Amino acid sequence: MHKLLTLVCMMVIGLNQSAAQSAIDRGIKHLKAGDDFLARFQPAEAQAEYLQAIDIASTIHHDSLYAVSLFGAGQATWYAGNFAHAVDTVNLALSYFEKGKHPYNHPAALRILSNIYDDMGDYVHAFATVRKALEMFEHYDDSQNHILSLIQMGSLYKSIGDMDAALEFYNKAWERNPPVGEYPYRELNHCMGEIYMASNMPDSALFYYHNAQIGNPESKIIRLRIGELYLQTNQPDKAYAQLFPLYQYATQKADIIITMGAMLGLVKIYQVRNEWTQAQTMALTVLSAAEQRGARQYSRDACQLLSRIYEAQGDATKALYYEKRFGRTKDSIISDQLKGQLYSFKQQLGASRQSAAMQSLTDSKRVAQRTVLIILLCAALICFFLVARNKNEKLRFSKIAAELEMKALRAQMNPHFIFNCLTAINHFILNKEEDRASIYLTRFSRLIRMVLNNAGKPVISMEEELDMLRRFLDMEQLRFKDAFEYYIYWDPAIQPSMVQFPSFLLQPFCENAIWHGLMHKEGHGQLDIYFTTENGYLVCTIKDNGVGREKAAALDQRGADKDPSLGLALTTQRLILFNGSNKPEPFTISDIKDDSGHIKGTLVTLRINIKNAYD
Numbered sequence: 001m002h003k004l005l006t007l008v009c010m011m012v013i014g015l016n017q018s019a020a021q022s023a024i025d026r027g028i029k030h031l032k033a034g035d036d037f038l039a040r041f042q043p044a045e046a047q048a049e050y051l052q053a054i055d056i057a058s059t060i061h062h063d064s065l066y067a068v069s070l071f072g073a074g075q076a077t078w079y080a081g082n083f084a085h086a087v088d089t090v091n092l093a094l095s096y097f098e099k100g101k102h103p104y105n106h107p108a109a110l111r112i113l114s115n116i117y118d119d120m121g122d123y124v125h126a127f128a129t130v131r132k133a134l135e136m137f138e139h140y141d142d143s144q145n146h147i148l149s150l151i152q153m154g155s156l157y158k159s160i161g162d163m164d165a166a167l168e169f170y171n172k173a174w175e176r177n178p179p180v181g182e183y184p185y186r187e188l189n190h191c192m193g194e195i196y197m198a199s200n201m202p203d204s205a206l207f208y209y210h211n212a213q214i215g216n217p218e219s220k221i222i223r224l225r226i227g228e229l230y231l232q233t234n235q236p237d238k239a240y241a242q243l244f245p246l247y248q249y250a251t252q253k254a255d256i257i258i259t260m261g262a263m264l265g266l267v268k269i270y271q272v273r274n275e276w277t278q279a280q281t282m283a284l285t286v287l288s289a290a291e292q293r294g295a296r297q298y299s300r301d302a303c304q305l306l307s308r309i310y311e312a313q314g315d316a317t318k319a320l321y322y323e324k325r326f327g328r329t330k331d332s333i334i335s336d337q338l339k340g341q342l343y344s345f346k347q348q349l350g351a352s353r354q355s356a357a358m359q360s361l362t363d364s365k366r367v368a369q370r371t372v373l374i375i376l377l378c379a380a381l382i383c384f385f386l387v388a389r390n391k392n393e394k395l396r397f398s399k400i401a402a403e404l405e406m407k408a409l410r411a412q413m414n415p416h417f418i419f420n421c422l423t424a425i426n427h428f429i430l431n432k433e434e435d436r437a438s439i440y441l442t443r444f445s446r447l448i449r450m451v452l453n454n455a456g457k458p459v460i461s462m463e464e465e466l467d468m469l470r471r472f473l474d475m476e477q478l479r480f481k482d483a484f485e486y487y488i489y490w491d492p493a494i495q496p497s498m499v500q501f502p503s504f505l506l507q508p509f510c511e512n513a514i515w516h517g518l519m520h521k522e523g524h525g526q527l528d529i530y531f532t533t534e535n536g537y538l539v540c541t542i543k544d545n546g547v548g549r550e551k552a553a554a555l556d557q558r559g560a561d562k563d564p565s566l567g568l569a570l571t572t573q574r575l576i577l578f579n580g581s582n583k584p585e586p587f588t589i590s591d592i593k594d595d596s597g598h599i600k601g602t603l604v605t606l607r608i609n610i611k612n613a614y615d
Helices: 002-039 043-059 063-079 083-097 105-120 123-136 143-159 163-175 183-198 202-212 220-232 236-253 256-272 276-293 296-312 316-333 336-369 373-430 434-454 462-479 507-518 549-555 565-579 610-614
Strands: 484-490 525-534 537-544 587-593 599-609
Touching: 002 043, 002 063, 043 063, 063 083, 063 105, 083 105, 105 123, 105 143, 123 143, 143 163, 143 183, 163 183, 183 202, 183 220, 202 220, 202 484, 220 236, 220 256, 236 256, 256 276, 256 296, 276 296, 296 316, 373 434, 373 462, 434 462, 462 484, 462 507, 462 525, 484 507, 507 525, 507 537, 507 549, 507 565, 507 599, 549 587, 549 599, 565 599
Parallel strands: 484 525
Antiparallel strands: 525 537, 537 599, 587 599
């Protein structure tokens, strides 16, 4: 009898365990379905799946499944634009994570919570939560969320205008090597683009925005940022072409963040077009939506735009009312408390680095005290120095001679460039284009002053070189009535103010691309200049979408006095002298071909031995 009762009890327990496991499996299935819907930005469908998982977890008292499902439901609520409800839901999930159920989800949930606070304009709580997440990532191996938390901290510093601190955190994120095309890589490029836009460097911003589209070419947030870039660079028609379809799409999908961002951009476009009714209606709509969701930064921006709209319409009372609301909202977002917390955190980081440096110094001293080999090594180095001294003296005099020759070559190039510019000014005058002649002459005089200031220097910084190059290209755009556009990019690891090479080195190559390639092209031309480093060389690529070398040679009928090949030949000699005569060919020129073998432009690749600038 006892044996039979025992057997029956075991069967009942087995049935209960089987039913519980079946319920868990169903809950996990709903959880995964919710994750899939969330990844495709379908928050309503994701929310329905997460709620099913929550109900199952609650019925069987499965805390882990309940917590993870709550976390997913909080993200779906955030995506739907219900920020306050999303904060409450994620905080509830965090209370379970803190009990030790799936602790690795704890810092990830903190990072998401910081993003939600960020969208609400509650930067104080956003900072507190992401700081706690970063502290926890020291003990958890979650590279993706660690990178995203570093990016989030950088964005908070950017929000108060501390661009140096923001870049410091972005660089820490780069050091963790986010995989190309994955979300952390895209988000990091997105934030780098925002930094350069805030620094009024749209070319560099566009470079990072394009990188942010790798892996997700239809990214809505990047389309929004590119629309904002066109607005900032006074191209309202291009901005409208980006923002209006985005606004329509986001409205259909109930993507409130993209919708409000696109609407704010459209309000600015309507202002430029003097379409005040549309601007006013849309700005009030943004303000209402932002206040319903507690998104203070959007309320701030809408109030500022409404103040300007009413001021333009002559309604001083309403303009003042919204200006005051703008000021109060702005102060509530970026408070003294937030600035103090961010400053304190930065100071703590500095103190930690200083302490680590002191410890490293102490360790170095101990190593030095325990070895006598250093003394022997110094003696050997002294002997080597005495032997090599005579050879180094010869090399030094050889370099001095090369520098003198480079100065002579530079002096020959300047008259050639000046002649081309004066010819262009004369052309404007003869065609009675006095305004264009005046603008061109002003730009020309500024450029000549920069060239003369740098003429006596053996090397200048890349920053100074690019400044001169931009002035030259702006002059060429004016001369050829904006027949082409140009973009200048460089690798994030390059600091233009720290890299040095011969002055006015790039101009002849760009002039050659414009005259021989782009000016023969039917349609709009484009010139891309990109810099990277490789084995001690600065590698510069100059790419145009012109007609190619062979066709240019057949079409070009200009006389020798206008041929930029003189400047190009002299520059080639300068580059050979600078790199060293025993170094590889300083530059190569090749045609760009499409899949069918048709020529689509020309590519010039220069290799500049940047180490020589510091010898």
